[in-house]
Amino acid sequence: MNNLSNNALYHYLIGMADDALVLGQRTSEWCSRGPFLEEDIALSNVALDYVGRARMFYQYAADVEGLGRTEDELAYFRDEREFTNLLINELPNFDFAFSMVRQYFLDVNACLYLEKLSLSSDQHLSEIAAKAVKESRYHLKRSRTWLVQLGQGTEESNRRMQSAIDELWGYTPEMFIMTEAEASLLATQVSVDRKDLQQQWSATVTADVQEANLQIPDQQWQVVGGRDGDHSEHLGHLLAHMQILQRSYPGLEW
Amino acid sequence: MSDSEQAVFDRRIEAEQKIEPKDWMPADYRKNLIRQMSQHAHSEVIGMQPEGNWISRAPSLKRKMVLLAKVQDEGGHGLYLYSATETLNVTRDEMNEALHSGKAKYASIFNYPALSWADVGAIGWLVDGAAIVNQISLQGTSYGPYSRAMIRICKEESFHQRQGYEIMVVLAKGTAMQKAMAQDALNRIWWPSLMMFGPHDSESAHSGRSMQWKIKRRTNDDLRQSFIDQTVPQIKFLGLELPDPDIKWNEQRGHYDSGEIDWDEFKRVISGDGPCNRDRLRHHKKADGDGQWVRDALHAYHSKKDAVSAA
Numbered sequence: 228m229n230n231l232s233n234n235a236l237y238h239y240l241i242g243m244a245d246d247a248l249v250l251g252q253r254t255s256e257w258c259s260r261g262p263f264l265e266e267d268i269a270l271s272n273v274a275l276d277y278v279g280r281a282r283m284f285y286q287y288a289a290d291v292e293g294l295g296r297t298e299d300e301l302a303y304f305r306d307e308r309e310f311t312n313l314l315i316n317e318l319p320n321f322d323f324a325f326s327m328v329r330q331y332f333l334d335v336n337a338c339l340y341l342e343k344l345s346l347s348s349d350q351h352l353s354e355i356a357a358k359a360v361k362e363s364r365y366h367l368k369r370s371r372t373w374l375v376q377l378g379q380g381t382e383e384s385n386r387r388m389q390s391a392i393d394e395l396w397g398y399t400p401e402m403f404i405m406t407e408a409e410a411s412l413l414a415t416q417v418s419v420d421r422k423d424l425q426q427q428w429s430a431t432v433t434a435d436v437q438e439a440n441l442q443i444p445d446q447q448w449q450v451v452g453g454r455d456g457d458h459s460e461h462l463g464h465l466l467a468h469m470q471i472l473q474r475s476y477p478g479l480e481w
Numbered sequence: 482m483s484d485s486e487q488a489v490f491d492r493r494i495e496a497e498q499k500i501e502p503k504d505w506m507p508a509d510y511r512k513n514l515i516r517q518m519s520q521h522a523h524s525e526v527i528g529m530q531p532e533g534n535w536i537s538r539a540p541s542l543k544r545k546m547v548l549l550a551k552v553q554d555e556g557g558h559g560l561y562l563y564s565a566t567e568t569l570n571v572t573r574d575e576m577n578e579a580l581h582s583g584k585a586k587y588a589s590i591f592n593y594p595a596l597s598w599a600d601v602g603a604i605g606w607l608v609d610g611a612a613i614v615n616q617i618s619l620q621g622t623s624y625g626p627y628s629r630a631m632i633r634i635c636k637e638e639s640f641h642q643r644q645g646y647e648i649m650v651v652l653a654k655g656t657a658m659q660k661a662m663a664q665d666a667l668n669r670i671w672w673p674s675l676m677m678f679g680p681h682d683s684e685s686a687h688s689g690r691s692m693q694w695k696i697k698r699r700t701n702d703d704l705r706q707s708f709i710d711q712t713v714p715q716i717k718f719l720g721l722e723l724p725d726p727d728i729k730w731n732e733q734r735g736h737y738d739s740g741e742i743d744w745d746e747f748k749r750v751i752s753g754d755g756p757c758n759r760d761r762l763r764h765h766k767k768a769d770g771d772g773q774w775v776r777d778a779l780h781a782y783h784s785k786k787d788a789v790s791a792a
């Protein structure tokens with residue numbers, strides 16, 4: 228890596244890539260486990276979008292790093308302490324309500340974030356964002372529909388959705404924390420100021436949650452640390468699964 | 482009256498015209514189709530499990546995407562086939578129930594486990610390869626919706642088979658460990674793939690009627706022979722050993738001869754004693770059970786909306 232701004236860009240890209248890969252891996256766990264076949268297929272589509280997004284960010288990160296590493300080396304040969312994804316992305320699926328509420332919270336943010344990132348002064352980043360934001364708009368349409376349908380559905384579905392909101396709420400503030408790398412890339416308009424998005428995110432989520440006959444929790448709490456490699460215990464298991472073949476037989480073509 | 486309906490039906494079958502959902506058809510024709518088509522649909526859906534077992538562990542991001550897309554396609558095939566079967570006045574719930582009670586079957590190949598990454602390659606290559614041989618012939622099946630589903634499915638299956646074979650090519654050209662992994666997968670999956678074509682023609686319970694009605698267009702043994710003939714050169718190209726020492730080119734027949742299938746194993750696995758029979762059904766029932774509240778909620782939501790718009 229030849230200079231400080233490249234170093235910041237690399238760390239920024241790795242965070243974005245890890246976010247996408249970890250959520251893609253989680254979402255792919257729904258394949259053959261969806262509540263009905265059509266939804267199973269749709270969830271696999273969302274997972275595919277995220278793994279595809281991860282590849283674009285890793286490939287770019289590898290270019291920026293300039294050490295000849297590949298997307299797979301970045302995905303398969305880093306440990307959990309080196310992964311810098313948001314904690315909310317690594318939490319297990321628990322139930323369909325949990326996955327859908329998580330997806331909804333992330334989709335609202337992704338649409339706001341990627342729209343801004345598509346105006347990045349970094350042309351490659353802006354191209355990735357322009358592609359990804361189209362996917363995220365579609366994901367949001369789906370996850371918002373689920374939020375409303377399940378919130379308004381039965382007593383049980385309402386209870387499960389409320390419980391998912393309560394359990395996930397404290398993981399949402401991390402979406403708006405700027406890393407050092409991100410902050411340093413703001414001046415050149417490469418990155419996006421996450422803090423600027425928080426108010427609009429809250430307003431949108433509050434309105435949608437109300438429409439779904441659900442409540443925003445009164446109690447404010449937050450767990451953070453993913454961007455610094457301080458993860459939950461869940462990530463290690465996810466990576467152990469994902470990395471097993473590459474780690475067992477390093478350096479082979481598959 | 483029913484005589485003339487029967488005569489019209491017979492003439493249409495004779496003239497290679499498709500039977501459509503609203504046409505009159507003999508009760509047994511309908512029953513036979515429901516059996517075969519729902520079994521086909523269940524096979525696509527249960528077939529998501531063995532390969533799905535490797536999505537989380539796929540050895541590169543590209544392989545992960547291709548596999549995920551492939552397993553998703555299988556779900557899509559299940560969907561077309563369920564929809565096509567529904568045109569025969571049977572519901573998805575009824576088909577699901579028949580699967581769970583064991584009344585409806587699925588391809589017995591999926592009662593075998595996917596134990597290594599090479600199995601993902603071998604399943605795409607051999608299992609999808611065998612399925613294509615069967616499905617190409619079913620494009621000409623006499624029931625219109627089934628025929629159209631097959632035409633659509635065949636296009637995607639040939640992509641699946643290529644991706645499976647490509648995994649095998651990479652492994653066969655790889656290290657000794659990778660080559661051994663590929664050989665082991667071929668040895669295990671070869672015989673169950675041959676069993677996919679069903680019992681010998683002389684033993685097949687449903688074949689006679691199905692051929693007569695042109696639901697099936699080629700016999701089990703005929704299809705199996707085509708599969709063997711197309712696959713043996715592919716094994717040789719990979720540089721792997723033939724999984725059956727009796728495979729030999731027969732100049733006179735113009736086909737490969739091969740050894741006898743272990744029909745006891747075939748019967749054992751079909752009747753429930755395969756390595757994964759219980760796992761496959763448990764997995765499907767669990768997903769179905771876990772999703773019940775979601776389906777109930779969706780139903781309740783739409784009922785409320787309908788009530789509001791009616792008021």
